[in-house]
Amino acid sequence: xxxxxxxxxxxxxxxxxxxxxxxxxxxxxxxxxxxxxxxxxxxxxxxxxxxxxxxxxxxxxxxxxxxxxxxxxxxxxxxxxxxxxxxxxxxxxxxxxxxxxxxxxxxxxxxxxxxxxxxxxxxxxxxxxxxxxxxxxxxxxxxxxxxxxxxxxxxxxxxxxxxxxxxxxxxxxxxxxxxxxxxxxxxxxxxxxxxxxxxxxxxxxxxxxxxxxxxxxxxxxxxxxxxxxxxxxxxxxxxxxxxxxxxxxxxxxxxxxxxxxxxxxxxxxxxxxxxxxxxxxxxxxxxxxxxxxxxxxxxxxxxxxxxxxxxxxxxxxxxxxxxxxxxxxxxxxxxxxxxxxxxxxxxxxxxxxxxxxxxxxxxxxxxxxxxxxxxxxxxxxxxxxxxxxxxxxxxxxxxxxxxxxxxxxxxxxxxxxxxxxxxxxxxxxxxxxxxxxxxxxxxxxxxxxxxxxxxxxxxxxxxxxxxxxxxxxxxxxxxxxxxxxxxxxxxxxxxxxxxxxxxxxxxxxxxxxxxxxxxxxxxxxx
RNA sequence: GGCUGGGUAGCUCAGGUGGUCAGAGCACACGACUCAUAAUCGUGGGGUCGCGGGUUCGAGUCCCGCCCCAGCUACCA
Numbered sequence: 001x002x003x004x005x006x007x008x009x010x011x012x013x014x015x016x017x018x019x020x021x022x023x024x025x026x027x028x029x030x031x032x033x034x035x036x037x038x039x040x041x042x043x044x045x046x047x048x049x050x051x052x053x054x055x056x057x058x059x060x061x062x063x064x065x066x067x068x069x070x071x072x073x074x075x076x077x078x079x080x081x082x083x084x085x086x087x088x089x090x091x092x093x094x095x096x097x098x099x100x101x102x103x104x105x106x107x108x109x110x111x112x113x114x115x116x117x118x119x120x121x122x123x124x125x126x127x128x129x130x131x132x133x134x135x136x137x138x139x140x141x142x143x144x145x146x147x148x149x150x151x152x153x154x155x156x157x158x159x160x161x162x163x164x165x166x167x168x169x170x171x172x173x174x175x176x177x178x179x180x181x182x183x184x185x186x187x188x189x190x191x192x193x194x195x196x197x198x199x200x201x202x203x204x205x206x207x208x209x210x211x212x213x214x215x216x217x218x219x220x221x222x223x224x225x226x227x228x229x230x231x232x233x234x235x236x237x238x239x240x241x242x243x244x245x246x247x248x249x250x251x252x253x254x255x256x257x258x259x260x261x262x263x264x265x266x267x268x269x270x271x272x273x274x275x276x277x278x279x280x281x282x283x284x285x286x287x288x289x290x291x292x293x294x295x296x297x298x299x300x301x302x303x304x305x306x307x308x309x310x311x312x313x314x315x316x317x318x319x320x321x322x323x324x325x326x327x328x329x330x331x332x333x334x335x336x337x338x339x340x341x342x343x344x345x346x347x348x349x350x351x352x353x354x355x356x357x358x359x360x361x362x363x364x365x366x367x368x369x370x371x372x373x374x375x376x377x378x379x380x381x382x383x384x385x386x387x388x389x390x391x392x393x394x395x396x397x398x399x400x401x402x403x404x405x406x407x408x409x410x411x412x413x414x415x416x417x418x419x420x421x422x423x424x425x426x427x428x429x430x431x432x433x434x435x436x437x438x439x440x441x442x443x444x445x446x447x448x449x450x451x452x453x454x455x456x457x458x459x460x461x462x463x464x465x466x467x468x469x470x471x472x473x474x475x476x477x478x479x480x481x482x483x484x485x486x487x488x489x490x491x492x493x494x495x496x497x498x499x500x501x502x503x504x505x506x507x508x509x510x511x512x513x514x515x516x517x518x519x520x521x522x523x524x525x526x
Numbered sequence: 527g528g529c530u531g532g533g534u535a536g537c538u539c540a541g542g543u544g545g546u547c548a549g550a551g552c553a554c555a556c557g558a559c560u561c562a563u564a565a566u567c568g569u570g571g572g573g574u575c576g577c578g579g580g581u582u583c584g585a586g587u588c589c590c591g592c593c594c595c596a597g598c599u600a601c602c603a
Contacts, residue, residue: 135601135602209600272598300596335539341596358565370562432568517563
């Protein structure tokens with residue numbers, strides 16, 4: 001029996017969108033959580049990707065004189081893969097819905113549903129835009145004015161609408177309402193946080209309508225296996241990525257190891273798809289549902305939800321170029337409560353960068369390395385007998401690591417970082433109180449000085465390991481300066497469950513002066 | 527309209543089941559220290575906990591009403 005794998009996903013982002021910090025946020029948190037799980041020693045599979053089908057992509061490609069495939073290839077290369085590098089994501093897989101594995105898997109999935117009698121042919125009616133060749137949701141339907149008076153128009157593009165009926169295939173979502181409610185009841189953690197769960201439960205209680213799952217008015221999509229005149233409705237097809245990327249229909253062994261997913265990270269705008277439709281589809285296919293669907297909140301910029309239409313969509317590079325990927329990752333992990341809406345601002349990023357990263361963590365590493373260099377020629381001193389002050393540090397570290405680990409389990413990364421930061425604060429205080437610079441003046445207290453600096457260095461070791469999931473680059477730099485790799489191995493391989501064990505750094509190891517982990521930034525010029 | 531959240535110090539936010547719950551961080555002021563990235567450590571000022579009622583010996587914490595803010599109210603993705 002293979003070791004269970006922690007399988008986590010982000011949504012697949014719509015390739016037509018411009019990447020912004022909302023995408024970066026979801027991916028960053030998922031990355032932090034999965035990196036932590038890896039350092040627990042678990043097998044981890046972190047999936048992200050892009051959704052490439054649908055009418056909008058087709059139209060955009062045509063407008064750019066490109067074939068849809070060329071168009072999405074270009075966007076993936078120029079926008080989406082670079083975003084992952086920008087935010088330093090360590091995903092294990094990247095699914096594109098135009099890949100063969102997805103198309104084959106999606107067809108296998110729908111064939112299975114068809115064979116099980118979970119698909120029927122019906123009529124879909126709705127407001128249809130002839131101009132843009134698509135059905136428009138009710139919320140985007142408005143009464144026309146001026147020359148469109150007397151007609152309905154789309155608020156998406158202003159085009160005139162007709163009420164049209166089209167024959168397509170349906171999934172009987174309505175009959176799953178009871179089973180879904182039972183699922184929410186039996187597994188309260190299935191949808192988190194609580195507010196999202198309440199929304200979903202209320203929605204399902206109010207009754208479900210069957211879902212049209214195919215389109216026949218255009219062909220940029222995956223054909224239904226039993227009727228190639230229809231392509232899968234893109235939203236439903238997109239959900240399938242979580243199983244197709246895991247090997248559904250093409251690699252049973254891989255699928256068996258990965259499915260069900262441990263957690264789907266989603267924005268709260270798409271919980272319904274993930275917490276209602278998705279589990280119903282899986283039930284219909286006879287597959288287990290994921291363990292958790294975790295919905296995060298909106299990023300509020302100046303009190304408003306960030307969006308393109310409000311022109312406050314921010315690309316991750318705007319932040320990373322100034323502060324670096326580590327600070328970006330730190331900020332979004334620490335400053336927001338995952339699951340709630342939260343305010344972000346350039347000023348706040350700058351303030352936290354300086355107060356917490358530069359002054360707090362970076363300076364701590366700097367002062368410890370400097371003193372070991374100055375008083376011990378850069379050779380890590382051994383610790384003598386531990387005084388209550390050192391034992392206090394050891395206890396603080398153990399408690400903080402345990403609390404952080406528990407917070408990650410709850411998917412509360414902000415609490416995990418807050419817990420770890422208690423170590424930063426405790427070490428800065430410890431150094432101030434033990435005054436190693438004063439102890440250094442007394443040659444008879446050489447061992448005491450060594451104990452203090454050894455303890456501080458051990459504390460840095462713990463910080464490097466526990467903060468590595470959040471800030472891979474700075475912690476790697478710290479690991480290097482601690483001279484830890486020759487004895488302890490690569491940083492990414494350090495285990496959380498062993499990190500609080502004291503005295504792991506070998507006395508005599510070469511501690512080098514840390515290049516500023518987080519150099520101060522002149523924001524007036526940035 | 528209905529539903530789900532939220533409205534707590536200048537700012538960002540913590541505060542299950544009512545009784546050190548009036549807090550944290552930042553910012554600000556003053557002091558200490560000098561190993562360090564003009565960093566660190568300590569002290570302090572500052573809030574009618576959206577508004578109005580009510581229950582209670584006692585309410586940010588429960589009930590009623592009201593006012594703001596955000597989201598959802600299904601097939602754009």
